[in-house]
Amino acid sequence: MKEELFVSGRNIPNVDPFLHTWHWPIPLYLFLGGLAAGILFFAAYFTIIGKEDKVPGAIKLAPMVAPIAIVVGLAALMFDLTHMLYFWRLYTTIRLESPMSWGAWVLMVMTPISFAWAFIHLREVFPNFNWPFKWLYPIEDFLKKYKVWMAWALIPLTIVLGIYTGILLSAFNARPLWNNAILGPLFLTSGLSTGAAMNILFAKSKYERHLFGKIDLGLIIVELFFIIHMVMGYYAGPEAQKEALHLLVGGEFTVMFFVFIIGMGLVFPAILEAFELSGAKVWAAIPALLVLIGGAVLRFLMVDAGQMTRYLY
Amino acid sequence: MRYAMVIDTLKCVGCSDCVVACQTENNVPVGYCRDWVTESVGGTYPIVDIELRSERCNHCTDSPCVRCCPTGASHYEEGGIVVVTHDECIGCGACIESCPYDARYTHPDGYVDKCTFCLHRVKKGQLPACVSVCPTKCMYFGDLDDESSEVSQLLKKRNHKVLAPEAGTKPNVFYLI
Numbered sequence: 001m002k003e004e005l006f007v008s009g010r011n012i013p014n015v016d017p018f019l020h021t022w023h024w025p026i027p028l029y030l031f032l033g034g035l036a037a038g039i040l041f042f043a044a045y046f047t048i049i050g051k052e053d054k055v056p057g058a059i060k061l062a063p064m065v066a067p068i069a070i071v072v073g074l075a076a077l078m079f080d081l082t083h084m085l086y087f088w089r090l091y092t093t094i095r096l097e098s099p100m101s102w103g104a105w106v107l108m109v110m111t112p113i114s115f116a117w118a119f120i121h122l123r124e125v126f127p128n129f130n131w132p133f134k135w136l137y138p139i140e141d142f143l144k145k146y147k148v149w150m151a152w153a154l155i156p157l158t159i160v161l162g163i164y165t166g167i168l169l170s171a172f173n174a175r176p177l178w179n180n181a182i183l184g185p186l187f188l189t190s191g192l193s194t195g196a197a198m199n200i201l202f203a204k205s206k207y208e209r210h211l212f213g214k215i216d217l218g219l220i221i222v223e224l225f226f227i228i229h230m231v232m233g234y235y236a237g238p239e240a241q242k243e244a245l246h247l248l249v250g251g252e253f254t255v256m257f258f259v260f261i262i263g264m265g266l267v268f269p270a271i272l273e274a275f276e277l278s279g280a281k282v283w284a285a286i287p288a289l290l291v292l293i294g295g296a297v298l299r300f301l302m303v304d305a306g307q308m309t310r311y312l313y
Numbered sequence: 314m315r316y317a318m319v320i321d322t323l324k325c326v327g328c329s330d331c332v333v334a335c336q337t338e339n340n341v342p343v344g345y346c347r348d349w350v351t352e353s354v355g356g357t358y359p360i361v362d363i364e365l366r367s368e369r370c371n372h373c374t375d376s377p378c379v380r381c382c383p384t385g386a387s388h389y390e391e392g393g394i395v396v397v398t399h400d401e402c403i404g405c406g407a408c409i410e411s412c413p414y415d416a417r418y419t420h421p422d423g424y425v426d427k428c429t430f431c432l433h434r435v436k437k438g439q440l441p442a443c444v445s446v447c448p449t450k451c452m453y454f455g456d457l458d459d460e461s462s463e464v465s466q467l468l469k470k471r472n473h474k475v476l477a478p479e480a481g482t483k484p485n486v487f488y489l490i
Contacts, residue, residue: 002354002355003353003354004351004354005351005352005354006352007351007352007365008327008332008346008349008350009329010346010349011344012344012345014418015409019410019415021409021410021419080405080406081403081404081405082404082406082423083422083425084403084404086404087403089384090383090384092384095384097381098382098407100381100383101383101384171411172377172381172407173411174410174413175410238479307410310413311477311480
């Protein structure tokens with residue numbers, strides 16, 4: 001039994017009694033970044049394998065969401081910087097050791113591509129829409145020629161973005177809840193799963209809806225495996241990690257973890273999707289929306305709970 | 314050169330003079346502090362053990378804050394002292410999250426701030442403010458690479474520990490026990 005007490009009256013805002021330096025903008029950004037990565041990954045993948053006609057929703061319609069998600073996410077990220085006017089310092093250096101640095105650079109490349117992708121499909125999605133300026137037409141034709149190139153570039157970029165949202169957290173060994181190797185793959189899978197869920201919402205045909213239903217179902221099963229592995233890792237880990245797990249199992253985040261993430265966010269939508277695929281009448285938007293909410297709750301839980309965990313000394 | 318601080322927990326009385334000296338020397342905003350005193354009570358009643366520690370940034374040899382900083386604002390200065398360049402800090406909070414000792418905080422002006430081992434004083438050949446005012450003289454500062462220095466000698470002679478060695482950061486603040 002050991003009790004620690006600050007006797008000099010330390011009470012620093014957002015650090016004591018427990019760390020709360022990252023507020024809601026960070027998990028929101030992690031969710032939106034993963035979502036954009038998921039949407040663009042599927043758009044790029046199905047473009048490369050030449051299934052453009054079969055999944056128009058995933059290639060043309062859903063990617064309209066991606067640049068919006070990225071911009072809102074980046075705005076949230078900027079909002080959480082406390083020395084905001086110096087944000088350009090991110091781009092005066094490349095620091096390979098810092099996940100945040102290469103995340104910033106990946107976004108620097110990916111944001112314009114996501115805009116270009118939405119730009120070349122905008123007039124296909126809204127056939128009555130015409131560009132207000134004539135000089136936009138040649139740009140559109142030019143970019144369309146390089147669509148497959150963009151798709152090839154998006155595959156590694158989206159995977160790096162998806163994994164980075166997790167590695168950003170797992171790189172901090174000071175926070176035992178974050179410091180596990182599975183968090184990167186878990187957030188990537190969750191990002192792809194929310195991307196697939198978005199594609200279900202925007203599906204143009206039954207074929208497309210069922211295709212992404214199957215993909216999402218597979219991803220949810222992988223995600224559940226990752227979560228089980230993560231929890232087993234905490235149980236097998238040192239005292240600090242066991243203490244961290246206590247927040248999720250028996251502690252104040254128990255309901256959020258078991259009900260909203262595992263139950264409502266993964267298992268229940270998986271069952272609904274399985275029913276829908278087997279021909280039962282289920283409104284496909286319900287599991288898709290649940291997966292999206294579950295993905296967001298997962299980010300909020302990990303960021304909030306992780307900051308409460310620390311080394312014990 | 315490897316600067317280190319050695320603090321004798323057996324001599325510390327927890328007066329918090331080091332905290333006040335630091336706040337005065339470094340113009341730390343009201344309500345914040347770069348160092349602090351902890352009372353750690355261990356054991357089972359009636360055999361209990363109290364340890365008083367003056368804690369601060371450990372100026373780790375393998376600093377996670379320097380590793381995680383996306384702009385290079387957190388960096389090593391002479392003698393391994395970890396310092397934040399205010400004009401390069403964007404206030405992302407990565408270093409605060411990465412510190413196992415919770416030694417960093419966001420200054421009201423936006424940048425991240427912490428103990429500098431009083432680098433400005435050390436450069437002039439003076440001791441850090443906290444060390445220089447300690448009324449029980451329980452704090453020592455010096456170069457660990459120099460075998461004849463006071464800190465090296467103390468660590469050779471006395472039992473000592475560092476905080477959270479399992480975090481793997483190789484801290485440079487040592488506690489004599």
